[in-house]
Amino acid sequence: MAHLPRGRALAAAADRHADGDRTEEWEAVGFNIPVAEFCKVETPVAVGPDLLAVEIDIDECVQRLRVLADAEIAEALLNQRAVSGIGNIWKSETLWACRVSPFARMASVGDEKLREIVVTARKLLRQSVASTSRSRFAVYGRRGEPCRRCGTVIEMRRQGPDARVTYWCPRCQLQ
Ligand SMILES: [Zn+2]
Numbered sequence: 001m002a003h004l005p006r007g008r009a010l011a012a013a014a015d016r017h018a019d020g021d022r023t024e025e026w027e028a029v030g031f032n033i034p035v036a037e038f039c040k041v042e043t044p045v046a047v048g049p050d051l052l053a054v055e056i057d058i059d060e061c062v063q064r065l066r067v068l069a070d071a072e073i074a075e076a077l078l079n080q081r082a083v084s085g086i087g088n089i090w091k092s093e094t095l096w097a098c099r100v101s102p103f104a105r106m107a108s109v110g111d112e113k114l115r116e117i118v119v120t121a122r123k124l125l126r127q128s129v130a131s132t133s134r135s136r137f138a139v140y141g142r143r144g145e146p147c148r149r150c151g152t153v154i155e156m157r158r159q160g161p162d163a164r165v166t167y168w169c170p171r172c173q174l175q
Contacts (some may be wrong), residue, residue: 051085051122052129060129061118062111073109074102075160077121086121089130089140092167094121094141102159102166102172113175147172 019119048064049056064082068075077091086094093100097120098114109117138148143156152171159166 010118026136027149040150047080048083051125053116056122058115058118062114064107065114065118067160069104069105069107071106072159073104073106074164076106077117077160078160078164083118083121085125088164089137090121090124091164093124096167096173097124099172100175102168104175109175120175139169141167144169 013048025041035175041129051061051063061083068079068082071079073092074095077086078088084124098117100109100117106114134137139154141152143153146152147154147169150169150170150172155170156165156167158164
């Protein structure tokens with residue numbers, strides 16, 4: 001991952017092409033980007049169903065998540081090979097809505113609950129397209145504030161190998 005000042009990212013990508021080191025690994029398109037994250041693309045990546053698509057197969061999403069049996073649920077939801085479209089915000093929001101602990105192992109989450117999680121994520125994602133107000137978040141960015149369901153203080157922890165922030169209510173997300 002490279003953090004470069006605005007403009008440098010594209011220059012770095014262009015340099016690779018200019019010196020003949022064209023490996024098809026890099027493709028950068030962006031305007032006015034403050035931070036660029038580059039990652040090596042391993043070929044070919046099978047991306048999971050897009051939760052924002054008009055029609056999706058919920059059962060396929062559940063099956064693809066099931067493959068990640070050893071993963072913590074919040075990590076699994078970020079895995080774009082299982083389902084695509086869930087970012088860090090909606091990971092936390094979805095699990096709060098479904099009362100599931102972000103640290104629950106996939107294997108401990110039943111099929112019915114997993115289905116509910118996928119359906120809820122899809123609903124929240126589709127709603128989010130219409131609005132960008134931060135105040136609508138139930139847990140994300142609300143560390144130290146009261147849970148809107150039970151009043152318990154919302155907690156935050158960094159989770160997984162990429163240390164992505166996870167917000168949750170320790171009282172009503174016990175599963
Ligand atoms: Zn709560």
